[in-house]
Amino acid sequence: MLKRQLSHLETYLGGIKYMTGLPDIVIIVDQQEEYTALRECITLGIPTICLIDTNCDPDLADISIPANDDAIASMRLILNKLVFAICEGRSSYRRNS
Numbered sequence: 847m848l849k850r851q852l853s854h855l856e857t858y859l860g861g862i863k864y865m866t867g868l869p870d871i872v873i874i875v876d877q878q879e880e881y882t883a884l885r886e887c888i889t890l891g892i893p894t895i896c897l898i899d900t901n902c903d904p905d906l907a908d909i910s911i912p913a914n915d916d917a918i919a920s921m922r923l924i925l926n927k928l929v930f931a932i933c934e935g936r937s938s939y940r941r942n943s
Contacts (some may be wrong), residue, residue, distance in 0.1 A: 876915045877896050
């Protein structure tokens with residue numbers, strides 16, 4: 847039973863041990879499902895981008911993007927665009943520094 851719990855924790859929290867600091871921004875796909883993560887980001891002062899459905903509160907996120915969080919194809923499209931924009935912005939910032 848302990849091995850199963852350890853495996854579960856490693857699956858969901860394993861990447862945290864490699865983090866050297868807080869993330870610059872957090873993207874949350876399902877605000878209802880990830881409410882705890884959203885509250886933690888607000889507490890720590892981490893900016894959030896939330897892909898919100900009709901049953902979510904847009905005032906909780908710093909940037910709200912209306913989207914259907916049940917449609918995998920639309921989530922993939924929006925997340926790919928966000929990742930591309932973030933990477934492009936970071937590379938532009940590094941060149942100007």
